Amino acid sequence: MPFSDSLLEDELPAQQSVVDYKKSQKQRKVLAHLYVNGTCTLANLATLLHSSVPSVTSLVDELIQTEWVASMGPAIGNNGRRPVLFGLNTKRNFVAVIDVSIHDTKILFMDTQRHIVFRDDIDLQLNNHSSFLSSLVSYFNTALLKAGLSEDELIAVGISMPGLIDARRARNLTYKQLNQTEESLARWFSAETNKPVYLINDTKATVLGESRFGGAQGKKQVLSINIDWGIGLGIIVNGEVFHGASGFAGELGHIQVDPDGELCHCGKIGCLNTCTSAAALEQRVQRDILSGQVSKLAIFKDSVDQIGITELIDAAHQGDSYAIDILHEAGYLLGKGLAIAINLFNPEIIIIDGVLTSAANFILSTIEQAISKYCLSDFRNDMTIELTQLNGSAKWLGTHTYVMENIFANH
Amino acid sequence: MPFSDSLLEDELPAQQSVVDYKKSQKQRKVLAHLYVNGTCTLANLATLLHSSVPSVTSLVDELIQTEWVASMGPAIGNNGRRPVLFGLNTKRNFVAVIDVSIHDTKILFMDTQRHIVFRDDIDLQLNNHSSFLSSLVSYFNTALLKAGLSEDELIAVGISMPGLIDARRARNLTYKQLNQTEESLARWFSAETNKPVYLINDTKATVLGESRFGGAQGKKQVLSINIDWGIGLGIIVNGEVFHGASGFAGELGHIQVDPDGELCHCGKIGCLNTCTSAAALEQRVQRDILSGQVSKLAIFKDSVDQIGITELIDAAHQGDSYAIDILHEAGYLLGKGLAIAINLFNPEIIIIDGVLTSAANFILSTIEQAISKYCLSDFRNDMTIELTQLNGSAKWLGTHTYVMENIFANH
DNA sequence: CAATGTTAGTTCTGAAATTAATTAACGTTA
DNA sequence: TAACGTTAATTAATTTCAGAACTAACATTG
Structure with missing residues (x-):
């Protein structure tokens, strides 16, 4: 498989x-x-x-x-x-799901019916230091103890994280330091924990969760959009997650939308990520607030680095017109990017996922606007845009699914 | 299936x-x-x-x-x-392959091993007149007579044509007039010929041919690029042609590359098609020659409508620097468009197909240039760009394959 | 509450398919 | 040219499996 x-x-x-x-x-x-x-x-x-x-x-x-x-x-x-x-059998074959992000890391143990039997949110941010993995291993072992699970009750570990994940070699190419020496990240973690370890990109895990247990259930052609450090596009083709040749498929964030734009961390200029990723939005808002923008967010003027995407969305919900404008604009750009993906993938459903969900009121209209403008109208007829119904658990469900489907494949 | x-x-x-x-x-x-x-x-x-x-x-x-x-x-x-x-058995189960384009139409009869047992090139251009189909039927019946094939030796008809092909309803949405009344195009033709008729987009047929019998054989993730009236992107995902929800997948030609560009026939502004499709190139060259551009193509100055994409490529092969410049530029834009598709599909091979093949000398370098500039470098490592080896038969092979796979699917 | 209808699950039997054994077809070599 | 090695295909045997017949478990109804 x-x-x-x-x-x-x-x-x-x-x-x-x-x-x-x-x-x-x-x-x-x-x-x-x-x-x-x-x-x-x-x-x-x-x-x-x-x-x-x-x-x-x-x-x-x-x-x-x-x-x-x-x-x-x-x-x-x-x-x-x-x-x-x-x-x-839910009394056996537990799986560890490790959700790594740039904000924090979550360790979950789930049974075969995807119930969370243990959860630990740990203060460990994804970074490019080689020490990250060893910290993770010790947190993992602690969690195992706290959960009271024995060695043989746990059958495998699934790790979801952002970045380009080289599927065959199970390496993370964006966070290169995580690959201990020449060994693959997953292989190293596997040796440490004595369990098979499966690595999957966070966006692909999310769309897999939506596909099996969310709004995309039964749908064959699905796109899911996710905003985080970058813009993630999850793709379901013929009912299965689309990985591409090396596992990089869906890098919507690095297509150029503005030839005169900013330098992206990838080295290119004017990537979609530089306009509308969570990181880009935060930077922009912080800059604006610092330079005196009128907004409810001005209360953070002396500590702008406290402004994150959540604060921005909260402000919008409180009616802050600056925050609303920013989100409107982000939605429009996102829609423009999505329009490209729609022309290429012709999906039947698009699912809005991740932190965006709570900003739906402000971005959905401009997303649709941009799609109408930049997509051939025939593409719109059989397509719906929906919000996730999974309350943030899509990624975990997807990671668990990925692990289980691999285990089943090897009988 | x-x-x-x-x-x-x-x-x-x-x-x-x-x-x-x-x-x-x-x-x-x-x-x-x-x-x-x-x-x-x-x-x-x-x-x-x-x-x-x-x-x-x-x-x-x-x-x-x-x-x-x-x-x-x-x-x-x-x-x-x-x-x-x-x-x-090659003595039975012949299939008619009808290759419809905006230049001409070809009717082929092929045996089960894809040998062409009869071929007729007819002077019938794809247009939006409802009479097109009835002409085609009479040409088809004539060809059947000429080929000396009896009714029951022919098991099915496959038609490849450009345009948005609604897969489920077997209609061509770009050339709407071809759909007689409310009936689907294929269904109508089927009633006329008394054979099952399968309709497939020309670009998808081409990539299917490449996938089964050309340079993409055995490859799982393939893109093929084709220039004709528009830019066609053929997509193979997990070894199968990717159609999308309605059959429209791969509309690379209608993504916006120039916000200040020309009006596209689709109604949008600055589509890739308006810059680098065969139609766009022809128009541009004709304009340039008319307004006194120095070039070997100037011999057509009194009849610029004779200048087609083939003449342009011929001129380039004769060393005409204007023609070469035009092709270089087209290659670069094509590469820029391809870069987007690469970021989204992460293919292992890209195949240059169609009329472009003969212009390879002039466009390949700038295509690669643009890809290097607009693609994440990790995407390039496991990817090759190749020219078709099938001498223009990819489309026919693909159409035949499409028909046969459908027939096999219904035992 | 027995009779009846309905669906589930087991037992049994004949058919089908797998495996093993045998025969066939070929080249090589002594 | 006969014996042998090698691979294919057929035949024989044994196993497995599908389908039918039968038993079990439940509700409803007279």
């Missing part, structure tokens, strides 16, 4: 018989289906697998033996004998 | 038994594999299908009965008994 298994690189699947192969394929399908659907009857699985009920019965029996699956009791129904529901 | 079957819209697969379902799945796989690989031994097919040799033998026997497959004699080999090779 995909890539980014941290431990095995090109290990060939052991030469197995045809019947074993088919069985593992089917078991994998069962697990993946139970993972997204929660519970399922034998009859459901039989039609899903194009197999007979007796076959599925023995298949599921085996999965119960290995403690992957558990019976969830009978379903409620109107008439007739009630079917027994099966689901993933 | 995909969409755009002209005859059946949402017809559900007949409720069939599990064993029948599996058999048709396997037969479909066999056909698809033989289609791209030409010939194949039973052992090959067995590993492909994850089945035993005896099973595959009976499967293939059945396909021979239905005259889809034929034995191709023994393979040559070093030692041991020679395996029998099987391939698609």
Whole structure:
């Protein structure tokens, strides 16, 4: 299946018989289906697998033996004998989800049904120091102790972080120092924790979460837009996360929108990121406030570095017209960038995610305005724009999904 | 499988038994594999299908009965008994490929191994008149007679044409008049010819051809660039043509590159198409020559409308510095547009196709220049830019493939 | 509360497919 | 040219699986 298994690189699947192969394929399908659907009857699985009920019965029996699956009791129904529901065993196979951002880091432990059984928000910012990873490992071990999870209850670790993530080599190319020596980031972390480690870009994790459990459920062609340090575009193509050849797909933030613009940290000039990323907005607002801009945000005049994107949005919600103008403008630029992506991807739905969600009132209208202006009208007809409904958990759900789908793929 | 079957819209697969379902799945796989690989031994097919040799033998026997497959004699080999090779029967199941462009129309009949058994270039330009289609039908019927093919030897028709092709409804939204009344274009043509008709955008056909039989063979993430009336971007994602939600994906030509640019026929301002499409280049050269530009092309001064993209490229090949400058510039703009697509798609290969191929000497360098300037450098490392090797047949191969893959999908 | 209808799940049987064994077809070599 | 090595394909055997028949579990109804 995909890539980014941290431990095995090109290990060939052991030469197995045809019947074993088919069985593992089917078991994998069962697990993946139970993972997204929660519970399922034998009859459901039989039609899903194009197999007979007796076959599925023995298949599921085996999965119960290995403690992957558990019976969830009978379903409620109107008439007739009630079917027994099966689901993933939630008492085993916990996964650690580590959400790394430039603001802080969160360590979560989730069960197979994606319930958070433990959460720790730690004051560790993503930076380019090689010490970052070793701190993370010690925080991780502490969390494991606090959560009271034993070694063998945890099966894998998923890490989501911003930056260009080289999928095959599981390295972060934006934060190069994180790759200890020549080893891949994930491989190193894996050696430290003795667990398989899966690395995924934060935007791709978010869109994966939306695709499986959010507003994009069942949709085949999806874009999700996310604003953070940079502008992230998450892409679902034919129902699957689109990574591109090296894992870099969706770098909307580094397309040029202003030839006379500012220098971007990537070295190019006038990238979309220099106009409308969280970092760019903060800088701009801080500059404006310092130079006497009239605004509710002026209360921060003596400590402008306290102004973040959240403060900006809060001010807008309080009716501050300067803040509203800034957000309107950001929305328009975002829409302009989105319009390009729409022309290329022809999505059926666009999901607004991340911190932007709370600014929806102020940016949605100008986003739509820009899209109408810069997109061919035929593209608009079958397309909707929606806000995330997942309350900020899309990224975690997506990271968990990414880990589980990889685990299922290796039977 | 995909969409755009002209005859059946949402017809559900007949409720069939599990064993029948599996058999048709396997037969479909066999056909698809033989289609791209030409010939194949039973052992090959067995590993492909994850089945035993005896099973595959009976499967293939059945396909021979239905005259889809034929034995191709023994393979040559070093030692041991020679395996029998099987391939698609080339004496049956011919497909008509109709290549419609704004310059002319070509009608081809191809056998299952993609050999052209008949070709007719007809003087019919794609235009927005509703009479176009009826002319095409009569040309088509004439060609059928000339080729000496009987009704039942032809199984389907594939039409490639420029424009926005609404996949689900098989309509051409750019050339709206072609859609007779409310019926879809393909459906109407299908009724006239009594064959299933598949409609595909020309750029998508081209990239499909490159993906299956050209330089992009085996590549998963591919972009192909094509210049014609507009700029076409063909996209292969995870090894399959990317259509988008409605079939419009890849409209690179209508992203804005110059806010102060010319009005595009789409209604927007400064689209890439207004700078560097064949139409735009022709217009510009014609204007320049008329107003006294020094160039070999000045021989056309009294009949500038004779200057097409081919004449421009010819002049460049003769060393005309004006023509070379124009092409250099076009390459640079094209590269700038491509850079955006690269940032979003992170392809492993970009293929230069269509009329551009012959201008490669003049545009490749500036394309690369622009890409280096506007792309993150990490994107360049795993990416190559290549010229098509298919001598202009990519589009036909792709159209044929599109038809065949759809036919195989409906067993 | 027995009879009946409905759906689920198990048991059983015949069909189908896998695996193993055998035969076939070829080249090489003694 | 006959024996042997090698690979293919067929036949035989054993296993697996689908489909049907049957049993189980529930609600409703007379």
